[in-house]
Amino acid sequence: MRRFFKVEALAKLQKILGSGKIKTQPEELFVYGYDATAGLKNQMPLAVVFPESTEEVVEIVKWANEYKIPLYPRGSGTNLSGGTVPTAKGVVVELNRLNKILEIDLDNLTATVEPGVIINDLNEAVKPYGLIYPPDPGTVTTATMGGSVAECSGGLRGLKYGVTKHYIMGVEAVIGTGELLKFGGKTVKNVTGYDLPALMVGSEGTLGIITKIIVKLIPAPVAKKSFLAVFNSIDDAGNAIAEIIKNRVIPATLEIMDQTTIRTVEKFKNIGLPVDAQAILLVETDGYPEQVEMEAKIIRQVLEKNRGEVSEAKNDEEREKLWEARRAALPALAQVSPTTVLEDATVPRSQVPAMLKRLKEISEKYNLTIGTFGHAGDGNLHPTILTDETNREEWQRVEKAVEEIFKAALELGGTLSGEHGIGMAKNRFLLWEMGEAGVNLLKRLKLAFDPNNILNPGKMA
Amino acid sequence: MRRFFKVEALAKLQKILGSGKIKTQPEELFVYGYDATAGLKNQMPLAVVFPESTEEVVEIVKWANEYKIPLYPRGSGTNLSGGTVPTAKGVVVELNRLNKILEIDLDNLTATVEPGVIINDLNEAVKPYGLIYPPDPGTVTTATMGGSVAECSGGLRGLKYGVTKHYIMGVEAVIGTGELLKFGGKTVKNVTGYDLPALMVGSEGTLGIITKIIVKLIPAPVAKKSFLAVFNSIDDAGNAIAEIIKNRVIPATLEIMDQTTIRTVEKFKNIGLPVDAQAILLVETDGYPEQVEMEAKIIRQVLEKNRGEVSEAKNDEEREKLWEARRAALPALAQVSPTTVLEDATVPRSQVPAMLKRLKEISEKYNLTIGTFGHAGDGNLHPTILTDETNREEWQRVEKAVEEIFKAALELGGTLSGEHGIGMAKNRFLLWEMGEAGVNLLKRLKLAFDPNNILNPGKMA
Known part of the structure; x- marks a missing residue:
């Protein structure tokens, strides 16, 4: 971008917005080259703007079309697929002042x-x-x-x-x-x-x-019951998950943590988790008291039938403790190594046991530590690779492992992403799932909304 | 379309499909110029095809692109917005043989x-x-x-x-x-x-x-309770609807029938409905037995507080009788006059009482019989105009009334269609709700999927 053009464009933007709504100093812009995603090539924006009204957003998009400068909308930047990271010189639109x-x-x-x-x-x-x-x-x-x-x-x-x-x-x-x-x-x-x-x-x-x-x-549901079940076999845990749903019980949450995750959380939090277990399941049912009773009974039966050692939270305090362990999973894993690659390849829930097996094989094949936790009830697992992106040799193995995780999920009838998005972290894999015709359709659809490719270019398709 | 071109195109189509999968005789095509929608200009297709595999559907769409001949996909033709009616000389694709x-x-x-x-x-x-x-x-x-x-x-x-x-x-x-x-x-x-x-x-x-x-x-829910409540004031009925939801009870069904509908159903079915009532509500709650008990108690209280005379179905047979009355609404209304214009302008549920008032005013203004029934709980009312489309003078009043119904729904924060679709019955009103920019976006989106405008042209946007 020619320097004069950039100066003129930013001056115009400044004039549109008035004072206090634009940042252009490198030290202010630095953080906007990142979000919560690991291992991406980042790009500092030209500026960050902070619109305070819908009208200002309209003006910003019109300005961007006039100068053909890309815009990168941003909230808190917590996303895990590079969705908010600039891909070319452009302007980040930070929407946190529109907060009513x-x-x-x-x-x-x-x-x-x-x-x-x-x-x-x-x-x-x-x-x-x-x-x-x-x-x-x-x-x-x-x-x-x-x-x-x-x-x-x-x-x-x-x-x-x-x-x-x-x-x-x-x-x-x-x-x-x-x-x-x-x-x-x-x-x-x-x-x-x-x-x-x-x-x-x-x-x-x-x-x-x-x-x-x-x-x-x-x-809001009026009653809740929460269980922790400890398994010595990952297959038993997987079968228990499938069997709960097959019994037509849909728990509010049905979470899994594998041994790597359990051990890391225990090291980090020291809350008495069973470090020799192959997996634990956390199950919560909610709704009306009688329904919760009935469902809780079935859940306990299924967990025990599959050789789970079951304990029930007797009150809110004990329930909190259960969820504390689950919530600690990512922070604990993230402490172990400089870089945490958190994936969300997702499979139909019946394929959770098969996917867990594939993850174990992949971790062995590439000699990587992969902790897996996540939303087992909806097939949305979070295999988390503990690594160091500055170690080039290991990082190459990580990239291969990630590719294999995606391939495994697709082979099992799943999808590249259950909840983290495609962004710039997975768009090179999109062809595998959607095919060329599918990806081309996404591109045409994008142009129907955004003919000049102004909004978050280089993401998704 | 030139005759030679048509003959060549259809011969090719015949060849693609083989025998027994295409109809081209006028007496066979006649019914495909219609669906369940009243008052539309119909157009007989060139042919109807009956694909028996996905591959045949692909071949048909490729054929249509080659000859630039429009296709009209069709199931049972029950829709109420002209969604399956041809708008130009083209081919109806009847999908009822793909029925596994x-x-x-x-x-x-x-x-x-x-x-x-x-x-x-x-x-x-x-x-x-x-x-x-x-x-x-x-x-x-x-x-x-x-x-x-x-x-x-x-x-x-x-x-x-x-x-x-x-x-x-x-x-x-x-x-x-x-x-x-x-x-x-x-x-x-x-x-x-x-x-x-x-x-x-x-x-x-x-x-x-x-x-x-x-x-x-x-x-499937394991328990159910169903109520009929009779109201002497439409406002009371409307307030009862709003208050049930406000009490955080979400019934499985919450249906209304106004006086015109009640009287017509009673004439038609003779099942003892209260012909002097201004409105009746039918409310059903389902789920686990205890939840159903709790919700049923609240529902009854709210209905009675709003001066509803409440009766409860004591068993499945009585429940069936309640729903028989509701299901008879449309067939009964349809028997009264040669033409039945069934609308589905929809409002946020809090606006149901206001919408009922507007419907009464519109019926008086245009001197038309409008029976209203429908899904009060989700704001999806079915004002039904009883008329005769061959009576030109009355039909003009019907058209004005329909426009006013749509305007009223939009003014109350609602939408042109809750469940019947836009098709060719409402596309001329689309601008009112979506604006020019919105309608243009729909058109660009359509072209992203269908650049030659082959699929069901003239519908929606």
Whole structure:
């Protein structure tokens, strides 16, 4: 980019936004070349802008079209596929100042929020009314609603409650042309036009910059029961998972941790986990008391039948302790080595035992430490490779192992990504799953929204 | 179309398909100029084809691209927005021979079906396993899965269980280019590429011809309670609806019938409905026995507080009788006059009382008989105009009334269509809801899938 052009463009942007809404100094820009993803080539942006209104977002996108300068929308930057990392000289659009909960509508059980609202803040706001917004990615206390819609965040409750896409009823967005559009609304049913709210969810900032979101809320469950089951065989754990669902019990959460993860968490937290176990399962059922009783009975039976050693949380404090272990999984694994490669290749839940076996083989083949934990109930495992990206020889083995993990997931009828997104971390593998015709369709679709390829270029397809 | 060209094109098509899979005689084609929609200009197709494999569908779409002849995908033709009616000389693709249930997967709680499977046949097939496929449009015993995915069918259980889009995990389709693509799959979580399964649901046959569908199944509820409540004021009924939800009870069904509908059903069926009532509500809660008890108590309290006279179905036979009245609504109304215009303008549920008021005003203003019934719990009302399309003067009033119904729904924060689709019945109103930029986006999106505008042209946008 020629220097004069850049100076002129940024001066114009400065003029559009007024003071205090743009940063251009290298030391201010540095962090915006990163997000939570490991091992990516990063690129510092030209500037970061902080719009404070929808109108400013519109002006920014029009400006970008005029100068053909790419925009990179960003929330809290917690995503794990490089979704917010610039790929060329452009401007990061940081949406955290658009952070109002605009409405909680108790008649329609909806909330309307701006993109910068933190997911957990929405849940705190609706709690007094006995309501919840179920999607709960691990980053629920830091991630924004806008980012979580753009990435279609998953989390621990996907099995019973679904993921972000199941709760988004309406989206207002500035598409790549600079046009402000509203998709969907507060009606439960809506078949007017294509399902554009659904298309925006998981679009990774490539179709539009989200400026408003209408979400569905649901009544909070009134009762809960939580179990920890210890297994000496990974097959037993896998069979227990499949059998619970086969008994038509859909737990709220059904999580697994393998031996590597258990040992690392125990070293890190020292909370008395069974370090010789091959796997532990954490299972929680929620709903009405009687239903929870019935489901809990079946869950316990299945776990014990599959040789699980079962303990039940007797109160909220004990339940908290169980989840503390689960929540510690990623931070604990991340402490072991300089670089943590957290994957989310996902399989149909019946293939979880087969996938666990493949992960073990891959870890042995490439002589790598892979800790696996995750949402076993929905087939969304998180194999986590503990490595050091500055060790070139090992990093090459990591890259090969990652490729093999994806191939295994696809062979088992799964998908490249269950909840982390494609971004720039997985777009080179997209052909394997979608084929050339599929990838070309994604590209044409992108251009229908964003003909000048302004929004988050180089991501997804 | 020049005669020679037509003869050549059809001869080629005949050759591709072999014998017994194509009809070209006018008396065979006549019915394919219609579907269940009233008051449309119809157009007889050049031919109807009956593919018996996915490969044949691919060949048909390639043939259509070669000759630039439009295709009109069709299931049972039960849709109410002209979605299956030809708009120009083209070929109807009747998918009812692709009618196999390919798999019921009890481990993953999914079923894989071909598009010609009747919705109810799927439900009968999964019933022995204690599972259900919840979407239940009124046409459940005749409509096909393919048609119901293409139109995103709604139905009586939308409030609690959602609609078709909430159950479609994967779709295989031949897009307008003739390419066979697979979107989604059996994993609960999938963020690979844009959410193309969601985009296919409700795309009204304009993006692709669906050849395979993977649906989510859920455990059948084990208990039910059903109530009939009689109201002397439409406001009381409306307030009761809002208050049930506000009490965080989400009934499985929450249906309304107004006085016109009640009287017509009673005349038709003679089952003892209260003909002097202003409205009746039918409410059913389902789930685990204890939950059903708790919810039933709240429902009864709210209904009585709002001056509803409540009776409860004591057994399945009595429940059947309640639903018989509801199911008779449309057939009864349809018997009264030569033409029945069934609308589905939809509002946020809190606006149901306001919408009912507006419907009454519109019926008086245009001196028309409008019976209203429908899914009050999800704001999806069915104002039904009883008329005669051969009476030109009255038909003009009907058209004005319909426009005003749409305007009212939009003013109340609603949408043009909750579950019937846009098709060719409502596309001239699309601008009101989506604006010019929105409609242009729909058109660009369509072209990304179907650059030659082969698939169901003239529908939706």
